[in-house]
Amino acid sequence: MTVTEGLARLQAQFAAAVLGEDGAGFARHLAGDAGAGLRRLAIYRNAILANRRRALRAAFPVVARLVGDGFFDEAALRYGEACPPGGADLNRYGATFAAFLAAYPHAAAMPWLADVARLEWAWHESLAAADAPGMDFAALSRVPEGEQPGLRLLLHPSVRLVRSAWPVLSIWEANQPDRDGTPDREDGADDVLVWREAQRVLLARLAPPEAAFVDAVARGLALEEAAGITDAWDFTPMLQRLALHGMLCGFSTGDRVPA
Amino acid sequence: MTARFPPRAPDPRKAGIGLRTAHFEALARSRPALSFLEVHSENYFADGGPSLAWLERFRADHAVSLHGVGLSLGSADPIDREHLARLARLAGRIEPALVSEHLCWSSIGGEHLSELLPLPYSEEVLAHVCDRVASVQERLGRKILVENVCAYVRYASSTIPEGEFVAEVARRTGCGVLLDVNNAWINSVNHGTDAMRFIDALDPSTVGEIHLAGGEVTADGLVDTHGAPVFPEVWALFEKAIARLGAVPTLVEWDVDIPELAVLLAEAAKADAILASSIERASRKAAA
Amino acid sequence: MNPKRALIRSALAGVVAIGLGQVAVSNAAEGEPAAGKEKCYGIAKAGQNDCGTATHACAGLARKDNAPDEWKYVAKGTCTKMGGKLNPPRGK
Numbered sequence: 001m002t003v004t005e006g007l008a009r010l011q012a013q014f015a016a017a018v019l020g021e022d023g024a025g026f027a028r029h030l031a032g033d034a035g036a037g038l039r040r041l042a043i044y045r046n047a048i049l050a051n052r053r054r055a056l057r058a059a060f061p062v063v064a065r066l067v068g069d070g071f072f073d074e075a076a077l078r079y080g081e082a083c084p085p086g087g088a089d090l091n092r093y094g095a096t097f098a099a100f101l102a103a104y105p106h107a108a109a110m111p112w113l114a115d116v117a118r119l120e121w122a123w124h125e126s127l128a129a130a131d132a133p134g135m136d137f138a139a140l141s142r143v144p145e146g147e148q149p150g151l152r153l154l155l156h157p158s159v160r161l162v163r164s165a166w167p168v169l170s171i172w173e174a175n176q177p178d179r180d181g182t183p184d185r186e187d188g189a190d191d192v193l194v195w196r197e198a199q200r201v202l203l204a205r206l207a208p209p210e211a212a213f214v215d216a217v218a219r220g221l222a223l224e225e226a227a228g229i230t231d232a233w234d235f236t237p238m239l240q241r242l243a244l245h246g247m248l249c250g251f252s253t254g255d256r257v258p259a
Numbered sequence: 260m261t262a263r264f265p266p267r268a269p270d271p272r273k274a275g276i277g278l279r280t281a282h283f284e285a286l287a288r289s290r291p292a293l294s295f296l297e298v299h300s301e302n303y304f305a306d307g308g309p310s311l312a313w314l315e316r317f318r319a320d321h322a323v324s325l326h327g328v329g330l331s332l333g334s335a336d337p338i339d340r341e342h343l344a345r346l347a348r349l350a351g352r353i354e355p356a357l358v359s360e361h362l363c364w365s366s367i368g369g370e371h372l373s374e375l376l377p378l379p380y381s382e383e384v385l386a387h388v389c390d391r392v393a394s395v396q397e398r399l400g401r402k403i404l405v406e407n408v409c410a411y412v413r414y415a416s417s418t419i420p421e422g423e424f425v426a427e428v429a430r431r432t433g434c435g436v437l438l439d440v441n442n443a444w445i446n447s448v449n450h451g452t453d454a455m456r457f458i459d460a461l462d463p464s465t466v467g468e469i470h471l472a473g474g475e476v477t478a479d480g481l482v483d484t485h486g487a488p489v490f491p492e493v494w495a496l497f498e499k500a501i502a503r504l505g506a507v508p509t510l511v512e513w514d515v516d517i518p519e520l521a522v523l524l525a526e527a528a529k530a531d532a533i534l535a536s537s538i539e540r541a542s543r544k545a546a547a
Numbered sequence: 548m549n550p551k552r553a554l555i556r557s558a559l560a561g562v563v564a565i566g567l568g569q570v571a572v573s574n575a576a577e578g579e580p581a582a583g584k585e586k587c588y589g590i591a592k593a594g595q596n597d598c599g600t601a602t603h604a605c606a607g608l609a610r611k612d613n614a615p616d617e618w619k620y621v622a623k624g625t626c627t628k629m630g631g632k633l634n635p636p637r638g639k
Binding site: 039 | 301302304305306307308309310312328329330331333334335336339341342345364365366367368369370371372373374376379383384386387411412413414415416417449450479480482
């Protein structure tokens with residue numbers, strides 16, 4: 001048996017003892033009083049679960065407020081069992097929490113909950129997304145007219161689009177710390193644009209054609225195709241809005257994917 | 260690579276504090292003279308955004324210590340190269356005075372347990388840890404400090420006293436030691452060992468930083484919570500430690516129930532006073 | 548020139564005018580962190596890893612059974628206020 005095989009076995013047994021059911025079986029690996037050792041193993045169990053729970057609470061404060069502490073902690077525990085962290089950085093733990101909630105039977109009565117979680121994760125990702133230099137507008141102005149329809153625009157790395165059949169932005173806004181939790185709308189879909197501007201994450205509700213246009217640009221479609229997503233709709237104001245708020249950061253012409 | 264920041268080193272006669280989001284505004288306003296600021300490396304692994312912008316701003320005025328909680332130096336899993344790459348990227352960006360990690364493990368079979376778990380202290384594990392410390396130092400292109408952790412359980416397979424184990428990692432790899440006086444104290448109380456024997460086993464020239472912290476007394480022993488003032492016994496042990504080691508950059512850790520900046524600065528000032536009197540005693544001794 | 552191409556041309560001209568500062572622009576995405584411009588530093592979240600070196604003291608509270616109290620599955624937050632009121636999406 002190599003060193004790492006022996007160590008791997010011990011560490012796997014430790015993990016099973018702390019997170020699984022077989023605590024007592026680990027006693028043979030411990031020095032000193034076995035009873036005290038096993039009670040202290042529970043310190044680790046508690047710390048591990050608390051760290052995971054805290055990380056999720058920090059990333060999903062609105063979901064936590066919506067369901068309350070008991071429900072959230074139980075969901076966090078079950079999520080940790082189903083999808084334990086695959087990396088050491090807890091700031092990146094929770095990417096699949098929305099998908100977990102969508103399938104969580106006890107959340108079935110709140111079909112909008114998973115989409116609220118998706119919006120919170122988009123906010124969370126946007127805050128930590130890469131910085132990027134702004135669009136070179138002088139270069140953009142020099143693109144010959146013939147190449148303009150083929151332009152592909154590159155969105156800032158912090159831009160996210162969250163599309164929901166539920167009024168998730170109203171729910172999100174109503175559950176910010178200074179609000180009492182009552183949403184201003186109780187039905188209707190929300191398409192939410194998420195981006196970072198001057199180091200703050202901002203959210204805005206988009207009209208359906210606006211969302212379709214942003215989605216097309218984000219997917220790397222040429223301007224002519226993106227503009228044609230919805231007929232008889234002028235994309236100019238939306239495009240200008242993207243420029244105004246620093247959401248455009250590059251472009252390419254022809255078939256080249258923007259870099 | 261050209262430096263983006265003025266080189267700054269911690270002042271061994273002064274304590275530093277942990278940099279926490281809750282204090283960003285207050286620190287930026289008051290700009291207190293501090294030996295150094297310490298952050299948890301992983302909290303600045305973002306690709307961009309405000310956390311890094313703030314850290315760069317503080318780095319312009321202060322020496323920064325990157326203290327990692329996730330590299331899992333003692334794990335049987337392979338080193339997470341992506342995690343290490345992010346640490347290297349952050350170190351390149353911030354130009355820290357110190358980079359430290361824990362002598363522990365936290366992941367197995369790809370699952371991360373988000374806690375600093377204790378290692379058995381054996382010859383085999385010592386060799387394994389030394390290999391990994393060496394490979395981390397090579398990847399980062401710099402020396403790191405390794406910290407002794409709080410071990411709530413001890414293994415039957417341990418054959419080397421903890422102090423000797425830590426000292427040997429430093430001797431074999433050239434890394435430094437981050438001596439956590441609170442962890443040494445808690446282990447000695449929980450397991451009936453002698454904290455000063457642990458400290459005496461270390462080579463003073465390798466100790467590059469000291470941590471102090473508060474904990475809690477429970478039915479199952481002392482617990483290292485980082486959420487309370489430093490125990491009086493830990494202050495006393497700190498005094499004895501620096502009498503042996505000389506003045507070392509010191510940090511009071513406070514990570515949960517974070518108090519007002521003033522409370523943190525007052526704890527740091529206590530450490531300053533002990534460091535100052537130790538230096539004075541040493542110079543009187545030298546003069547006599 | 549077909550109408551769509553004309554629209555693209557005029558839209559891009561407008562974007563360039565915004566970008567080159569011929570039209571008033573709000574702060575750029577990266578807001579320069581210059582001294583004295585505190586407002587450029589937005590919200591940095593508290594770091595999730597800060598608890599990584601600390602340990603919770605309440606060891607006895609950890610539950611290991613798989614049959615938790617039923618109340619833990621009942622949402623007690625603000626959703627109970629709007630739970631019944633939110634209408635299902637139309638056309639889905």
